[in-house]
Amino acid sequence: MSASLARHIATRLGTAIGVLFAAATLAFLLVRLSGDPVKQLLPPDATAAQEATLRHQLGLDQSTLAQYGDYLWGLLRLDLGDSLVYNEPVSQVIADRIPATLELAAGALVLSLLIAIPAGIYAAMRRGRAGDTGVMTAVLLGQSTPPFWIGILLILLFSVQLKALPASGYGTFAHLVLPAVTLSVYSIAVIARLLRSSLIDVLGSDHIRTAKAKGLGPAKVVLAHGLRNASLPTVTVIGLEFGGLLGGAILTEQVFSWPGIGRLTVEAISHRDFPLVQAAVLFFAAAFVIVNLLVDLSYSLLDPRVRDRA
Amino acid sequence: MTRTLIRNRLALVALGVLALLLVAAAFSPLLAPDDPAKQDLLARLKPPAWSDGGSLAHPLGTDQLGRDLLSRVIYGSRVSLLVGIGAALLAGVVGAAAGLFAGFRGGWLDRVLMRFADIQLAFPSLLLALAIVGFLGSGLWNVVLVLGFTGWVSYARVVRSEVLSLRTRDYVTQARATGVTDLTIMRRHLLPNVLPPLATIATLHIAAAIVAEASLSYLGLGVPKETVTWGSMLADGQLYLGTSWWVAVFPGLALMFTSLAINITGDALRDVADPKAYRR
Numbered sequence: 001m002s003a004s005l006a007r008h009i010a011t012r013l014g015t016a017i018g019v020l021f022a023a024a025t026l027a028f029l030l031v032r033l034s035g036d037p038v039k040q041l042l043p044p045d046a047t048a049a050q051e052a053t054l055r056h057q058l059g060l061d062q063s064t065l066a067q068y069g070d071y072l073w074g075l076l077r078l079d080l081g082d083s084l085v086y087n088e089p090v091s092q093v094i095a096d097r098i099p100a101t102l103e104l105a106a107g108a109l110v111l112s113l114l115i116a117i118p119a120g121i122y123a124a125m126r127r128g129r130a131g132d133t134g135v136m137t138a139v140l141l142g143q144s145t146p147p148f149w150i151g152i153l154l155i156l157l158f159s160v161q162l163k164a165l166p167a168s169g170y171g172t173f174a175h176l177v178l179p180a181v182t183l184s185v186y187s188i189a190v191i192a193r194l195l196r197s198s199l200i201d202v203l204g205s206d207h208i209r210t211a212k213a214k215g216l217g218p219a220k221v222v223l224a225h226g227l228r229n230a231s232l233p234t235v236t237v238i239g240l241e242f243g244g245l246l247g248g249a250i251l252t253e254q255v256f257s258w259p260g261i262g263r264l265t266v267e268a269i270s271h272r273d274f275p276l277v278q279a280a281v282l283f284f285a286a287a288f289v290i291v292n293l294l295v296d297l298s299y300s301l302l303d304p305r306v307r308d309r310a
Numbered sequence: 311m312t313r314t315l316i317r318n319r320l321a322l323v324a325l326g327v328l329a330l331l332l333v334a335a336a337f338s339p340l341l342a343p344d345d346p347a348k349q350d351l352l353a354r355l356k357p358p359a360w361s362d363g364g365s366l367a368h369p370l371g372t373d374q375l376g377r378d379l380l381s382r383v384i385y386g387s388r389v390s391l392l393v394g395i396g397a398a399l400l401a402g403v404v405g406a407a408a409g410l411f412a413g414f415r416g417g418w419l420d421r422v423l424m425r426f427a428d429i430q431l432a433f434p435s436l437l438l439a440l441a442i443v444g445f446l447g448s449g450l451w452n453v454v455l456v457l458g459f460t461g462w463v464s465y466a467r468v469v470r471s472e473v474l475s476l477r478t479r480d481y482v483t484q485a486r487a488t489g490v491t492d493l494t495i496m497r498r499h500l501l502p503n504v505l506p507p508l509a510t511i512a513t514l515h516i517a518a519a520i521v522a523e524a525s526l527s528y529l530g531l532g533v534p535k536e537t538v539t540w541g542s543m544l545a546d547g548q549l550y551l552g553t554s555w556w557v558a559v560f561p562g563l564a565l566m567f568t569s570l571a572i573n574i575t576g577d578a579l580r581d582v583a584d585p586k587a588y589r590r
Contacts, residue, residue: 015428022429030445140577144569146521148528149562152548156559160552167551247436251525255548265437266529269444277441284437 012296016289023285027278028071032064040272041084071278080282081275085268090279094261100170101260104249107180112187119188120195120234121222127200135192142189147248151182151255168257179256183248190241191234198230205229239295243288321578327571335387342381343369346538350376355554371556373546379556383564385538390520390568393454393533397519398512400458405465406508410496412466413473424470427463435460439522443531450533453526457519464511472504506583513576517569524565540565 031037038055055061059070074080080090123135158178159167169175202208203226211225250262257263261280268276334341353376357364364371370379408427412420430438442456476482477500485495526532527541535542540561547558 015425018425019429027441030441033445140573141570144517144521144573145566146524146528146569148525148544149566152544152551152558152562155548156551156555160555243431243434246434247525250436250440251528254529266440266531269440269531277444281437281441284434288434 009297012293016293019289020282020285023282024072024075024278025068027281028068030281031274031278036060037272037274075282080279083268083273083276085271085273085276090276093264093276094279094283097259097261097264100258101249101253101262103176104179104183104252104258104260105245107176108183108187108245111180111184112191115184116188116191117195120192121199121227123192123196124199124203124226124230125218125222132196135196139189139193142185143193145185146251147182147186148251148255150185151178151252154178154182155255170257170259179252179258182255183245183252186248187238187241187245190244191238194234194237195230198233199226202226202229235295235298239292242291246284246288318578318581320574324571324574324578327567328575331387331391331568331571334384335391338385338388342378342384343367344378344381346377346381346385347536348377352376355550355557357554358556370560371554373543373557374550374554379560382538382543383540383560386540386543386561386564387568389450389527389533389537389539390523390565392450393457393523394516394520394572396454397457397461397523398515400454401461401515402465402508402512404459405462406469406501406504408462409466409469409504410473410500413470414477414492414496414500420470423466427466430460430463436522436525439526440529440531443526448526448532448534450537453523453532457522461515461519464515465508468507468511469504472507473500476500476503510576510580510583513572513579517572517576520572521565521569 037058038051038060042050042054052061059067062070078091082088083090083093086093119135119138123132126132155167155178158165165177166175167178199222203222208221208225211221216224246262249260250265252258253260253262254266261283265277265280265284267273268280350372353368353372354374356368356372356376358371358379359366359369361371368378368380370383372378373382408423412423438460439453439456443452446452446456482495482499485499490498523532524539524541524544527539528545530542530545532541533539543561544558544565547554547556547561550557
C-alpha cells in the first residue's frame with residue numbers, strides 16, 4: 001500500500017469519525033432543545049418530589065456539560081442508556097430490530113440490482129430510441145413517487161383486490177415481497193439512470209472503439225469492456241444514495257407495519273423516548289458512514305486513477 | 311431557450327399541471343365545492359360520483375368523517391406548495407450565500423463550510439427532518455425551516471464550483487483592481503451568473519420538499535392534524551383501503567402528479583441550461 005493511499009484512507013476515516021461525533025452531538029442537543037423531558041414524561045399533576053426523582057434517575061439534574069460528558073463516555077462503552085418505554089438497554093432494543101431491517105434492505109437491494117442493471121444497459125444501448133425513452137420515463141416516475149404511496153398502491157392491488165399477498169406483518173417470504181418492492185423502486189430508478197449515463201460516457205471512449213473495430217459483437221463490447229468501467233461511478237453514487245434508502249426504509253416499514261428500526265424510530269419520536277431516539281439517530285448515521293467508507297475505499301482500491309490522485 | 315422548452319412537449323404538459331396547481335392553491339376557497347373540514351357523519355365514505363352510490367355533491371367521494379375529498383385535495387395543494395416553495399427559497403438563499411462566500415473568499419471559510427456540508431450530507435435528510443420536527447414540535451413553519459436548512463448543501467456546492475471558475479475571469483479581476491468591494495462583486499457580477507443552475511436545483515428541490523412534507527405528515531409528525539395535507543390524508547386513507555380505496559388514492563395521485571410535473575420541469579430547465587447533458 002502506497003503512502004498516498006494510506007493518507008487517503010486516514011482522511012476518510014477521520015471524516016467518518018467526525019460525522020459520527022457530529023451525529024452524536026446533534027442527537028444530544030435535539031433532545032435538550034425539545035424542552036424538559038421530565039415534564040413530558042410525567043402526567044401534568046405529578047408532584048415536585050416525583051419530578052425530582054425522575055430527573056435524578058435520568059441524570060438530568062447535572063449540568064448540561066456533565067451530561068454531555070457522561071453521554072460521550074457511555075457512547076465509547078456502547079452504553080446508551082435504557083429505553084423509557086421498553087425499560088431495557090436501548091442497544092438491546094435496537095439489536096432486536098436489526099434483523100428485520102436487514103432483511104428488508106437485502107431484499108430491496110437484490111431486487112434493485114436484478115432490475116436496474118439490465119434496464120440501465122438496455123437504455124444505454126438503445127440511446128435516443130423508444131426503449132431508452134421508456135426506461136427513462138419509468139426512472140422519472142420511480143424517482144418522483146414517494147415510497148409510502150407506492151406501498152399503498154401495492155397493498156390496494158395485491159392485498160385488497162387480488163388477495164395474493166399480506167398487507168402487513170413479518171415472518172414469511174410472502175410478507176417480504178411488497179415491502180421489498182416498495183423500497184426498491186427508488187433505488188432501481190437511481191441505479192438504472194446512473195448506469196445508463198456512465199455507460200454512455202464509457203461507450204464513447206477509444207478502447208470501446210478499438211474493441212468494436214476488432215469485430216466484437218455489441219453485447220461483448222458492453223459486458224466485457226463497458227460495464228466494468230461504468231460500474232465504478234455507479235457504485236460510488238449508490239453509496240451516497242444510501243441515505244435516501246434509509247429514509248425510504250423508515251416510510252416503508254411504517255406502511256407495512258414492518259418491525260424494523262425505521263418504525264421503532266418513528267415510535268420513539270412519538271413517545272419522546274429520548275435515549276432510544278438518540279441511539280436510533282446514531283445507528284442510521286453509523287450505517288450510512290460505514291457503507292460510504294466501504295464504497296469509497298473499494299473505489300480507491302479498484303481505480304488506479306483515484307489511488308494516484310489521493 | 312424558449313424554443314427548446316416548447317419542443318419538449320412533456321415539459322409543456324408538466325407546466326400546465328403546475329399552472330393548474332398554482333391556481334388551485336391560490337383560489338382554494340373559490341374552487342372547492344365545500345369546506346374541507348366540514349364533517350357529515352351521515353355521508354361517511356361515500357364513493358366518487360361515477361361509482362355506484364356516489365353523487366355529484368361529492369365528485370371524488372368523502373372520507374371517514376364525511377368530509378368532501380375534492381375540497382380536501384384542493385386545499386391540500388396549499389400546504390404542499392407553501393412548504394415546497396418556502397423550503398426551496400430558504401435553502402436557496404442560505405446555500406447561495408454559503409457557496410458565494412466559500413468560492414470567492416476561499417481559505418478557512420471555504421474549508422469549514424464544505425466540511426460542514428459533507429457532514430450534513432452524511433445524514434439521511436428524512437431522518438434529520440424527522441428528529442428535528444419530532445422534538446421541536448410540528449407546525450407549518452417548523453417544517454419549512456427544517457426542510458430549508460436540510461436542503462442548502464446542494465445549492466452551496468453548485469454555486470461554489472461556478473464561482474471558483476468565475477472569479478478568475480477578467481471582469482472580476484478588473485472590478486477588484488478598481489476597488490470594488492467583495493460584497494458588490496458577489497452581488498453584481500457573480501450572483502447573476504449562478505442564477506441559471508440555481509433555478510434548476512430550486513425546481514428539483516421544490517419537488518423533494520413537497521414529498522418530504524408529505525412523508526412527515528404521513529408519519530404524523532408534520533403540520534398539525536387540523537391542517538389539510540396530502541400526506542395525512544394518505545395516512546387516514548390507508549386505514550380504509552379494504553373498503554374505500556378513494557380516500558387514499560386521490561391525495562396520492564395529487565402528490566404523485568405534482569412531484570412528477572415539477573421534476574419534469576426541472577429536468578427540462580437543466581436541458582436548456584446545459585444542452586450537452588441533454589444530448590447525452
